[in-house]
Amino acid sequence: MKRIVSTILLLALLFATSCGKNPQPGKDAFKVPAYASGEKQGHITYQLLIYSFADSDGDGIGDFNGITSKLDYLDGLGVSAIWLSPAHPADSYHGYDVQDYSRVNPKYGTEADFKAMIDAAHAKGIKIYMDYVLNHTGKGNVWFAEAKKGPSSPKFNWFHISSDPATDIATGKFPMLTGYYANEWHDVTVGEIGYTGRLHFKVDFSGSAKTLTVSPTDAATQNPNTDTSVKMFLWIGEPGKAVRMYSTGTGIYEITLDVDSPWGVLVRTSDTSWDGGTKWGAPKGANVLTMGQPLTLSTDDANDILFGSPTAMKFQGAFGSWMPDLNYGALADAASSGPFQALAETADKWMEMGVDGFRLDAVKHIYSSETGPQNPDFLKLWYERCNASYRATHSSDLYMVGEVWMDADKVAPYYKGLPACFEFDFWERLKWVLNQRTGCYFANDLMGYRQKYAAVRPGAIAATKLTNHDETRAATILNRDLAKLKQAAAFLLTAEGEPYIYQGEELGYWGKDDDDGGKDQLVRTPIVWDTAVHAATRDLDGHFDMTLVTDEISVDAQTKDPESLLRCYYDWTYARNTCPALATGKMSAHAKYNNNNTSDKAVAAWYMTASSGSKALVLHNVGSSAVTLDLQGDKLDSMLVSLGSVSVSGTSVTLGASSSVVFVQ
Ligand code: MG
Numbered sequence: 001m002k003r004i005v006s007t008i009l010l011l012a013l014l015f016a017t018s019c020g021k022n023p024q025p026g027k028d029a030f031k032v033p034a035y036a037s038g039e040k041q042g043h044i045t046y047q048l049l050i051y052s053f054a055d056s057d058g059d060g061i062g063d064f065n066g067i068t069s070k071l072d073y074l075d076g077l078g079v080s081a082i083w084l085s086p087a088h089p090a091d092s093y094h095g096y097d098v099q100d101y102s103r104v105n106p107k108y109g110t111e112a113d114f115k116a117m118i119d120a121a122h123a124k125g126i127k128i129y130m131d132y133v134l135n136h137t138g139k140g141n142v143w144f145a146e147a148k149k150g151p152s153s154p155k156f157n158w159f160h161i162s163s164d165p166a167t168d169i170a171t172g173k174f175p176m177l178t179g180y181y182a183n184e185w186h187d188v189t190v191g192e193i194g195y196t197g198r199l200h201f202k203v204d205f206s207g208s209a210k211t212l213t214v215s216p217t218d219a220a221t222q223n224p225n226t227d228t229s230v231k232m233f234l235w236i237g238e239p240g241k242a243v244r245m246y247s248t249g250t251g252i253y254e255i256t257l258d259v260d261s262p263w264g265v266l267v268r269t270s271d272t273s274w275d276g277g278t279k280w281g282a283p284k285g286a287n288v289l290t291m292g293q294p295l296t297l298s299t300d301d302a303n304d305i306l307f308g309s310p311t312a313m314k315f316q317g318a319f320g321s322w323m324p325d326l327n328y329g330a331l332a333d334a335a336s337s338g339p340f341q342a343l344a345e346t347a348d349k350w351m352e353m354g355v356d357g358f359r360l361d362a363v364k365h366i367y368s369s370e371t372g373p374q375n376p377d378f379l380k381l382w383y384e385r386c387n388a389s390y391r392a393t394h395s396s397d398l399y400m401v402g403e404v405w406m407d408a409d410k411v412a413p414y415y416k417g418l419p420a421c422f423e424f425d426f427w428e429r430l431k432w433v434l435n436q437r438t439g440c441y442f443a444n445d446l447m448g449y450r451q452k453y454a455a456v457r458p459g460a461i462a463a464t465k466l467t468n469h470d471e472t473r474a475a476t477i478l479n480r481d482l483a484k485l486k487q488a489a490a491f492l493l494t495a496e497g498e499p500y501i502y503q504g505e506e507l508g509y510w511g512k513d514d515d516d517g518g519k520d521q522l523v524r525t526p527i528v529w530d531t532a533v534h535a536a537t538r539d540l541d542g543h544f545d546m547t548l549v550t551d552e553i554s555v556d557a558q559t560k561d562p563e564s565l566l567r568c569y570y571d572w573t574y575a576r577n578t579c580p581a582l583a584t585g586k587m588s589a590h591a592k593y594n595n596n597n598t599s600d601k602a603v604a605a606w607y608m609t610a611s612s613g614s615k616a617l618v619l620h621n622v623g624s625s626a627v628t629l630d631l632q633g634d635k636l637d638s639m640l641v642s643l644g645s646v647s648v649s650g651t652s653v654t655l656g657a658s659s660s661v662v663f664v665q
Helices: 007-014 064-069 071-076 111-123 142-147 165-170 338-353 374-391 408-416 424-436 442-456 482-492 555-560 565-578 580-584
Strands: 045-048 081-084 127-132 185-190 195-204 211-216 233-236 241-244 246-249 252-261 264-268 311-316 357-360 399-402 420-422 461-463 500-502 586-589 603-609 615-621 627-630 639-643 646-649 652-655 659-664
Touching: 064 071, 064 111, 111 127, 111 338, 127 338, 127 399, 195 264, 211 264, 233 252, 338 374, 357 374, 374 399, 374 408, 408 420, 408 424, 408 442, 424 442, 424 482, 442 461, 442 586, 442 603, 482 565, 482 615, 482 639, 482 659, 555 565, 565 580, 565 639, 580 603, 580 615, 603 627, 615 652, 639 646, 646 659, 652 659
Parallel strands: 045 081, 045 500, 081 127, 127 357, 357 399, 399 420, 420 461
Antiparallel strands: 185 311, 195 211, 195 252, 233 241, 233 264, 246 252, 586 603, 603 615, 615 659, 627 652, 639 659, 646 652
């Protein structure tokens, strides 16, 4: 980062203004900022992926203690809150298929570790926001397991489960489901399954049709066969175990066992190879075993062979067959519905532990009409329920931000329910600004969005961001152009709103989202702290860009490099945190350099003005050549922070290519 500052200006900077100056007297003397209490005014949140942020115990998976150990890093980055990826137990690595909202994922540590992390973060003035998934659960969810027991289960109606979805939707049984996502149904087996008691098993591989016959019996049980020459096993129960059978004739295998299985059994011809061909199960659509009758085995589908009396039904899940959507019923009944109350109770638990807010996933999908009034109304019920709990012990309102992935005008109605929503249009506009080198419309566009939000909720918080864990990385969109990446940071940290920095964005990580190819890990790369061997890579199943996981791009290396993107983030987060105008100000247009001035179209300019009166002039030149701006009427004697090449001469400022500056007014 080069700075051209006149002698007069340097003298002026020695006199304190209302805004702070990053205490970096020289390259060699650089120290990561350590914020004083109350200094972080900028409402900067860091989006953190627990599984790939920092690993404390060497198992290759990020964890709570890892986060605790890196709070100094986040503090230096000026972060006043962390949005954690889902912390609950889940089948997937990313955690959005929650098994149990009342517990933490043991992969990440214990509940005591989680609490210690919260306490340590609070000690540094950093809040903790949990990712909370209201739209759907996971197929392994404890409530879904209860629901699958059948219509007599009190949790059956917590989900949309039906043997005839079209009829049930048509007759109004599922009032949440309208439109496209109402058609996303998946197979589920409903009813009492499993078996506890004594069973005789007979596997017949003597003919072309391989069969399994299971019968209740009073005969004596047998220990598993220890003759390793016999290659026939039963895989029973949960957790499963391989039991070697006895050979009782050519191709015939038998054993009598006491069984306690919540589902059923599989037949295996190997207890060491788990590749295809060694697992024999039920053919598709015929996986219910009838006691005493042979079931023809299949190695093609090899579905679990189920004991009991299950029924084939369907469940609705907009995000696929592993994520059943929750059923809150008609809006009028939603707040008294079972899942609403259960989720609120677990939210209470986390708030009592110290959690400061929630990020709500996929809220436009809760009621399947994305643009209807139901979701904003539902979220209002949810927010007010949670905020009432929070306000019992706090003097301020609960923070809650929704993921409403739509254009700003469609996001605006959601402010009826929530104090904050992510502004996806921020990055949509900014990437166009930077790649088209056209800045003159940016401030006007953003102010237009803000007006729409404020019309619904005065004080609406625009949660600004570049990219998140579901999007192609900013560095890829900007062709890994370091000057553009620095300027993206400068825009994010000088605009009205409450900005989010996504893990790795501050280091310039690149990656193309490949959700369709099942490789969305490519945009969720682990942080490399010092050397690559310490990165939390294990949960990503090899789907990360090895060229990113290098020592050279590490936090250590970039902290030492005065030209690094990370050092740029330190500068601009410090400016935002210590200047009230940047931290909390409202945007307003510059009189000369605005959306009508297309002769200087590379320039984005605006004022930020806080309610205290603190005011700053923000200037960005996104062009590829220098511009000299006539700024009569603006104060140019107090430069807060700059990027690229900036020089002041009288009432003029010359901004080099891809250069930015803030002047305190
Ligand atoms: Mg670990």
